[in-house]
Amino acid sequence: MLAGRYAVSVRGYCADRGCSCTAPGRTSNRSSAVLLTRPKAHPSLGSSRVAFRPGKVSVKTQHLGRRVGVVASTTPLESPAVELRGRVLAVVQSTGAGATLSPYSYPPSLDGAYGTAARWDEVLQHMAQRLEWADAGLAMDVFEAQDAESPAFQAAAEAADLFLFVGVRDSAVIQKLTAATMIIPTGAALDCADELEGVTRLLFQPCTPLLAEAARLLPWSQASKDATTMALVHELFSRGNPNDFLFMILVLLNACVTPVSAAAPTGKGPGVIWCMISNCRKEVLECVNDPNCKAGLDCLEGCGLNDQVCSYRCIVSHESPLFEAFSLCILQKHNCLNNNAERPPLPDVQPMTSFRGQPLTHEVAEQLLIGWLQPAGFTTQSLIPDGNLKISWKVVCGQNPAYDYFPCQNQIFYRGGRGGKSFWYDPVFQVTTLGGETIWRRRHYRVKRGKTPGTFFFTVLDNGVTSNEFWRVVDVAEDLSWVVFYYAGAASAAGQAYSGAVFCTPDGNWPARQHWDRVKAALDVCGIKLWELYQVDNSNCAGAPLGLLEQQ
Numbered sequence: 001m002l003a004g005r006y007a008v009s010v011r012g013y014c015a016d017r018g019c020s021c022t023a024p025g026r027t028s029n030r031s032s033a034v035l036l037t038r039p040k041a042h043p044s045l046g047s048s049r050v051a052f053r054p055g056k057v058s059v060k061t062q063h064l065g066r067r068v069g070v071v072a073s074t075t076p077l078e079s080p081a082v083e084l085r086g087r088v089l090a091v092v093q094s095t096g097a098g099a100t101l102s103p104y105s106y107p108p109s110l111d112g113a114y115g116t117a118a119r120w121d122e123v124l125q126h127m128a129q130r131l132e133w134a135d136a137g138l139a140m141d142v143f144e145a146q147d148a149e150s151p152a153f154q155a156a157a158e159a160a161d162l163f164l165f166v167g168v169r170d171s172a173v174i175q176k177l178t179a180a181t182m183i184i185p186t187g188a189a190l191d192c193a194d195e196l197e198g199v200t201r202l203l204f205q206p207c208t209p210l211l212a213e214a215a216r217l218l219p220w221s222q223a224s225k226d227a228t229t230m231a232l233v234h235e236l237f238s239r240g241n242p243n244d245f246l247f248m249i250l251v252l253l254n255a256c257v258t259p260v261s262a263a264a265p266t267g268k269g270p271g272v273i274w275c276m277i278s279n280c281r282k283e284v285l286e287c288v289n290d291p292n293c294k295a296g297l298d299c300l301e302g303c304g305l306n307d308q309v310c311s312y313r314c315i316v317s318h319e320s321p322l323f324e325a326f327s328l329c330i331l332q333k334h335n336c337l338n339n340n341a342e343r344p345p346l347p348d349v350q351p352m353t354s355f356r357g358q359p360l361t362h363e364v365a366e367q368l369l370i371g372w373l374q375p376a377g378f379t380t381q382s383l384i385p386d387g388n389l390k391i392s393w394k395v396v397c398g399q400n401p402a403y404d405y406f407p408c409q410n411q412i413f414y415r416g417g418r419g420g421k422s423f424w425y426d427p428v429f430q431v432t433t434l435g436g437e438t439i440w441r442r443r444h445y446r447v448k449r450g451k452t453p454g455t456f457f458f459t460v461l462d463n464g465v466t467s468n469e470f471w472r473v474v475d476v477a478e479d480l481s482w483v484v485f486y487y488a489g490a491a492s493a494a495g496q497a498y499s500g501a502v503f504c505t506p507d508g509n510w511p512a513r514q515h516w517d518r519v520k521a522a523l524d525v526c527g528i529k530l531w532e533l534y535q536v537d538n539s540n541c542a543g544a545p546l547g548l549l550e551q552q
Helices: 010-017 120-134 151-159 171-180 194-199 209-217 222-238 242-256 270-288 291-301 308-318 321-333 362-370 513-525
Strands: 052-056 072-076 086-092 101-105 117-119 138-144 162-166 186-190 393-398 410-416 422-432 438-442 445-449 455-462 465-476 483-491 496-505
Touching (some): 086 120, 117 120, 120 162, 120 242, 151 171, 162 242, 186 222, 186 242, 222 242, 270 291, 270 321, 291 321, 362 410, 362 465, 455 483, 465 513
Parallel strands (some): 086 138, 162 186
Antiparallel strands (some): 101 117, 393 496, 422 438, 422 445
């Protein structure tokens, strides 16, 4: 339904809306963000630009005589430049009157060793890199508010399709900022001074109370779509986590600048209805006539676009055999929504290459997954002579707010089948449903080795939809006191791609202080900052159903 909006330039679209606009849709031969906290230290954003694309760093990080993985970074292109489809100008205030920190805090167990929370300039610079990883055709330039009158800022404003003011509260720079960015069609002011409230706009249309009233009176109009977009933007920002902040940027770009698959709405219309009724009539009727299953559908309907955080909380709160049958038929078997998500290729995180002074092998890598699990009756060569826990690992922190925030995340890796030839992963975790009930959930993944030792392919049927994931062992302590795993995956039929990392220990607590810098380095390899992590609540984990589903 949004295809008509994407088929015209900004100039043509504004003409359709009756607004004055002189900024056509732009392309550029530069695809990487230039992080400008002090513009005079960087070249102007002129027309002769070097094209960049994420690639692999050419060196490996060394720790205690072993090699940890490699993270994709920005390296010059040798191939033709990637077309730039959307550029963001981000403006932050990290000094001066009213300067504030972001809401993205470091894990509390670190006791302020690396700070209490990230500065907004740190956040936006990191988001610029993540934006490129999400879509090579998108880029973001980051400036300090005080540099609004610099030539580099002016050049960036002329090239921008979208602006973001974040944490700007110094009244001395507000007038300069609004003047310098008045040519940019779309923008939003977030956590800023009241004087900037009126600058938020979508394709030069101010987002004022008048827009909300027009949306109420004309629910089929463009005003209604714009009001829905801005409501989602403010909702995502208010959640206070970096992943939703990045998704917020993608939502704005998708709505007003260029199609972005990660933020595009799922299919609707008569074709979808026909597919559901003609192929899955029984499953549809059974679900809508069951109160819990119907509540799950209603919950999902209330989630904006591809909002994975909202969607997965609905799913884990209302999952049931009827809900699984509904999803299996409509999404997995018949793909009625015509979804096709692919696993994110970036950052291209490589696994560790050695362990305890020896090259990493597939067999040792599997033992690293198995970790502390050594159930009675199972024959396995353990890396830990006294490993006798009922779990392999317990998650301390995770990065993805949709999947890694649940309390009491127990990881169970084990071999099964005759002779232990199959390999399985069963995460057992606690959920507080949207109705306030505390319950346990479990998933059952099949695991296969990747081509390189330390890499694995995971497959799971999660509430009727197949997810395929690629995991990497990034780093692990020699005594297995902690481990960092990185994953990237996609539930193609659900139209959702995702990535993240989990940091685990045997008991779910942070290891001793001497390990923290190495853990931080491993997360850096994943392109993840400490302030992006969620510390898992492991305070009340009794009663977890930890038995093994597959037997040798």
